[in-house]
Amino acid sequence: xKKKRLFVMLSLLLFLTGCSSLPHKIPLEDxxxxxxxxxxxxxxxxxxxxxxxxxxxxxxxxxxxxxxxIYEATGKTVFEAKQNLSxxxxxxxxxxHLEYIIIGEDxxxxxxxxxxxxxxxxxxxxxxDDLIVAKNMTAREFIRSTDTAQPKINEKIRHLFKDxxxxxTIRNVNLKTWALKHLSDTMYVILPxxxxxxxxxxxxxxxxxxxxxxxIRTDGYAVFNREGKLIDYxxxxxxxxxxxxxxxxxxxxxxxxxxxxxxxxxxxIRSKTKLEIDEEAVSLNVDISLIFNIPEYTGNKELYDxxxxxxxxxKLEDMIxxxxxxxxxxLQSLDADAINIGNVYYHKYPKRWPMMKDMWEEKFRQMNxxxxxxxxxxxxxxxxxxxxxx
Amino acid sequence: MIDEQxxxxxxxxTENIKAVFKDHDDVMYKVAxxxxxxxxxxxxxxxxxxxxxxxxxEDIIKPLNENPVFQRVNTQxxxxxxxxxxxxxxxxxxxxxxxxxxxxxxxxxxxxxxxxGIKKAIAFETKGFKYRSVxxxxxxxxxxxxxxxxxxxxxxxxxxxxQKIISRHLAVSELDVGTLSNTPCSILYxxxxxxxxxxxxxxxxxxxxxxxxxxxxQDVYESLVEHKYTMFPQAKSTESxxxxxxxxxxxxxxxxxxxxxxxxxxxxxxxxxxxxSFDYNINFALASFFRIMRYASFLFTxxxxxxxxxxxxxxxxxxxxxxxxxxxxxxxxTPFNTVLEILIMSFxxxxxxxxxxxxxxxxxxxxxxVGGIVLGQAAVQAQLVSPGVIVVIxxxxxxxxxxxxxxxxxxxxxxxxFITILTSVYGLYGLSAGFIxxxxxxxxxxxxxxxxxxxYIHPSKMQPEDSFIRFPLTDxxxxxxxxxxxxxxxxxx
Numbered sequence: 001x002k003k004k005r006l007f008v009m010l011s012l013l014l015f016l017t018g019c020s021s022l023p024h025k026i027p028l029e030d031x032x033x034x035x036x037x038x039x040x041x042x043x044x045x046x047x048x049x050x051x052x053x054x055x056x057x058x059x060x061x062x063x064x065x066x067x068x069x070i071y072e073a074t075g076k077t078v079f080e081a082k083q084n085l086s087x088x089x090x091x092x093x094x095x096x097h098l099e100y101i102i103i104g105e106d107x108x109x110x111x112x113x114x115x116x117x118x119x120x121x122x123x124x125x126x127x128x129d130d131l132i133v134a135k136n137m138t139a140r141e142f143i144r145s146t147d148t149a150q151p152k153i154n155e156k157i158r159h160l161f162k163d164x165x166x167x168x169t170i171r172n173v174n175l176k177t178w179a180l181k182h183l184s185d186t187m188y189v190i191l192p193x194x195x196x197x198x199x200x201x202x203x204x205x206x207x208x209x210x211x212x213x214x215x216i217r218t219d220g221y222a223v224f225n226r227e228g229k230l231i232d233y234x235x236x237x238x239x240x241x242x243x244x245x246x247x248x249x250x251x252x253x254x255x256x257x258x259x260x261x262x263x264x265x266x267x268x269i270r271s272k273t274k275l276e277i278d279e280e281a282v283s284l285n286v287d288i289s290l291i292f293n294i295p296e297y298t299g300n301k302e303l304y305d306x307x308x309x310x311x312x313x314x315k316l317e318d319m320i321x322x323x324x325x326x327x328x329x330x331l332q333s334l335d336a337d338a339i340n341i342g343n344v345y346y347h348k349y350p351k352r353w354p355m356m357k358d359m360w361e362e363k364f365r366q367m368n369x370x371x372x373x374x375x376x377x378x379x380x381x382x383x384x385x386x387x388x389x390x
Numbered sequence: 391m392i393d394e395q396x397x398x399x400x401x402x403x404t405e406n407i408k409a410v411f412k413d414h415d416d417v418m419y420k421v422a423x424x425x426x427x428x429x430x431x432x433x434x435x436x437x438x439x440x441x442x443x444x445x446x447x448e449d450i451i452k453p454l455n456e457n458p459v460f461q462r463v464n465t466q467x468x469x470x471x472x473x474x475x476x477x478x479x480x481x482x483x484x485x486x487x488x489x490x491x492x493x494x495x496x497x498x499x500x501x502x503x504x505x506x507g508i509k510k511a512i513a514f515e516t517k518g519f520k521y522r523s524v525x526x527x528x529x530x531x532x533x534x535x536x537x538x539x540x541x542x543x544x545x546x547x548x549x550x551x552x553q554k555i556i557s558r559h560l561a562v563s564e565l566d567v568g569t570l571s572n573t574p575c576s577i578l579y580x581x582x583x584x585x586x587x588x589x590x591x592x593x594x595x596x597x598x599x600x601x602x603x604x605x606x607x608q609d610v611y612e613s614l615v616e617h618k619y620t621m622f623p624q625a626k627s628t629e630s631x632x633x634x635x636x637x638x639x640x641x642x643x644x645x646x647x648x649x650x651x652x653x654x655x656x657x658x659x660x661x662x663x664x665x666x667s668f669d670y671n672i673n674f675a676l677a678s679f680f681r682i683m684r685y686a687s688f689l690f691t692x693x694x695x696x697x698x699x700x701x702x703x704x705x706x707x708x709x710x711x712x713x714x715x716x717x718x719x720x721x722x723x724t725p726f727n728t729v730l731e732i733l734i735m736s737f738x739x740x741x742x743x744x745x746x747x748x749x750x751x752x753x754x755x756x757x758x759x760v761g762g763i764v765l766g767q768a769a770v771q772a773q774l775v776s777p778g779v780i781v782v783i784x785x786x787x788x789x790x791x792x793x794x795x796x797x798x799x800x801x802x803x804x805x806x807x808f809i810t811i812l813t814s815v816y817g818l819y820g821l822s823a824g825f826i827x828x829x830x831x832x833x834x835x836x837x838x839x840x841x842x843x844x845x846y847i848h849p850s851k852m853q854p855e856d857s858f859i860r861f862p863l864t865d866x867x868x869x870x871x872x873x874x875x876x877x878x879x880x881x882x883x
Contacts, residue, residue, distance in 0.1 A: 003834060026706055027702065028701075028706055028718040029722040029723075055720075055721070057723025066719065096706065097714070
């Protein structure tokens with residue numbers, strides 16, 4: 001009897017699912033996955049541009065191919081624009097595989113928060129989508145001008161972000177991080193910037209067709225204010241400065257001039273930054289310790305000479321110190337605490353933060369910065385002595 | 391037609407024997423006269439083919455004529471006494487009480503010596519029928535292990551086990567099963583290890599067995615198990631005497647049936663499906679690896695087609711874009727939906743399995759050509775089914791074969807189909823519901839009172855040394871606790 005009851009209960013599991021109907025079927029062959037979405041606002045209307053990939057049937061022995069489609073739609077809200085896509089899309093569009101949300105410059109300057117509400121709210125989207133600002137153009141222009149079949153835009157961007165570690169001038173920011181920073185009192189939003197550039201190589205067909213496809217490049221950070229509006233683009237140097245302070249340097253190269261006429265590249269292979277702030281938020285101590293290698297040297301001095309080694313380290317440390325101080329000054333001029341010192345302060349003095357909160361912009365603007373850099377030379381790779389003769 | 395009761399009440403005479411066996415031309419009668427005297431007559435009855443004639447000549451007729459003991463007898467009574475008291479020097483002798491006993495011993499290959507005058511008879515074992523000799527196991531892996539497999543003769547089979555376990559604790563209890571066939575059947579166990587309950591249950595069930603015959607293992611199996619309606623085996627069947635021996639040592643019970651070259655080992659638990667004798671003949675690390683692989687293959691077989699259907703039909707967001715695109719591109723342009731494709735291919739696979747079991751080996755290659763090329767490759771080229779489905783079905787179905795137990799293979803295939811169908815209606819929800827139902831069906835099973843999912847259902851009693859993995863044999867200190875053995879610890883000197 002007990003067994004029978006259990007069996008009935010288990011069977012009921014299937015029929016009382018709590019859903020009003022059976023699950024909705026979306027066969028794989030009937031879908032286009034959206035990989036890139038671009039958002040622009042023009043005269044109060046949201047212009048949505050999406051790049052989607054679906055599958056095209058092959059014939060005979062030929063394998064099916066990817067069908068890349070760019071759709072454009074306009075609506076009062078992002079959701080309405082998304083709905084409008086269904087007026088003319090080829091196949092059912094799914095949002096689960098969206099990788100990048102590109103925001104046009106004008107939209108970013110006007111404030112992005114209202115338009116990201118949909119992406120955070122709707123269940124189809126994921127919080128891991130990365131946000132990107134398109135410099136000097138609308139998102140639609142960006143997608144149109146850079147769209148190619150091989151590689152697809154999302155692949156190009158993915159590789160760019162992967163290689164960003166080499167220069168450490170940007171870092172990807174996903175929806176979740178954005179929302180966290182945007183809603184927080186203590187943090188300011190920065191987003192990576194992509195711009196387009198003339199093709200560095202031209203493919204044969206494109207030359208013949210004369211199409212004007214462009215390459216994508218990363219272009220540092222876009223700095224946002226409290227209201228979520230873009231205020232300025234940080235240069236590559238300042239972007240790296242931001243990364244020095246926020247401890248996001250994985251690897252980067254700093255070129256110094258140890259003696260006149262000789263250049264030395266220092267490749268930072270590891271770096272650790274510690275921030276300290278006093279209770280009155282008057283001065284900020286930035287303590288950077290790093291390890292570097294020397295992959296190139298155009299002078300003729302003995303690199304392992306103690307005195308000369310000290311000189312190299314000193315120059316490198318001064319250079320980084322200057323870069324960091326310049327970055328802070330630049331951010332102070334923008335009144336934007338993009339390096340999240342407020343957050344550091346809040347974690348150290350949580351009780352004082354409510355008092356400090358309202359005058360933080362003022363405090364940040366007047367803050368003194370002390371930078372100390374400690375560097376260690378790890379190696380000079382395969383050769384010890386310089387190639388240049390004395 | 392003489393009924394049982396009448397036979398039992400009959401007097402033991404040659405005439406009566408002839409009456410009972412009037413339609414039996416292979417029952418042979420021979421008259422022997424002691425010292426050639428007609429008064430001292432003994433009738434020999436045996437079944438041609440079952441009894442060994444030279445043994446009759448040497449062991450019965452020769453002593454009757456030549457043994458000096460018989461020179462002194464004067465009546466049939468004296469002759470009977472002389473025969474019983476060693477006049478006929480034969481190791482195996484039965485003094486028959488009634489006609490019923492006479493009939494059964496006669497049919498079992500004994501030769502009956504009837505003394506008509508005093509209505510008494512003695513039976514001598516002169517079994518001489520032919521049986522297959524012991525050969526290497528054909529269905530089971532015998533890597534680095536004894537090769538001898540059971541034959542159809544129960545005496546030989548028991549002797550194979552006796553040869554390996556030379557211990558007074560090896561108990562063999564015998565009884566006949568089958569209300570008509572009276573097939574001899576032996577229950578083997580280690581009297582110092584095995585839980586008595588098991589033996590009692592098996593004896594009771596065998597005695598109460600209602601089958602008329604015990605010609606196939608299933609006759610006995612179905613009378614012995616608790617749950618007839620499950621597809622999962624509740625007793626391990628093996629043709630290898632060494633597997634029986636190692637099971638006896640763990641505290642299990644083996645049932646041997648005359649005429650069937652397999653032993654049934656009770657009780658069986660879920661973990662036994664994944665154990666192979668191979669595991670105990672290779673390095674423990676390798677054995678553990680293979681065992682984990684078997685469990686993985688089992689889950690793979692059970693769930694993969696379901697997962698594929700769930701992803702391809704309901705939840706495209708579950709898989710990375712690259713995979714989605716690869717599957718989608720292969721799928722595009724085929725006429726049926728994924729569920730139907732999976733069901734068609736599964737059906738085809740079941741048919742192929744069926745066919746390969748039925749057809750003679752000479753036609754096997756034709757089947758594999760049709761199965762492999764026509765159904766697999768050509769179906770894809772003609773864009774009738776997508777290659778993804780073929781890969782999934784092939785991988786999932788073949789993975790089932792990694793489970794050493796054949797009965798379990800079939801059971802898993804059936805459950806696979808069931809779960810796939812549930813998934814095709816309910817998506818991932820159906821997949822989980824199907825899997826829960828599967829676990830429920832396993833959890834409610836018991837084999838001789840031992841929960842089927844032992845030892846995994848008792849984390850406290852879990853003995854990791856011989857479960858998902860296997861420790862070095864010297865480190866396996868305890869017998870499986872779920873068998874409740876009399877001696878929990880293995881004797882180590």
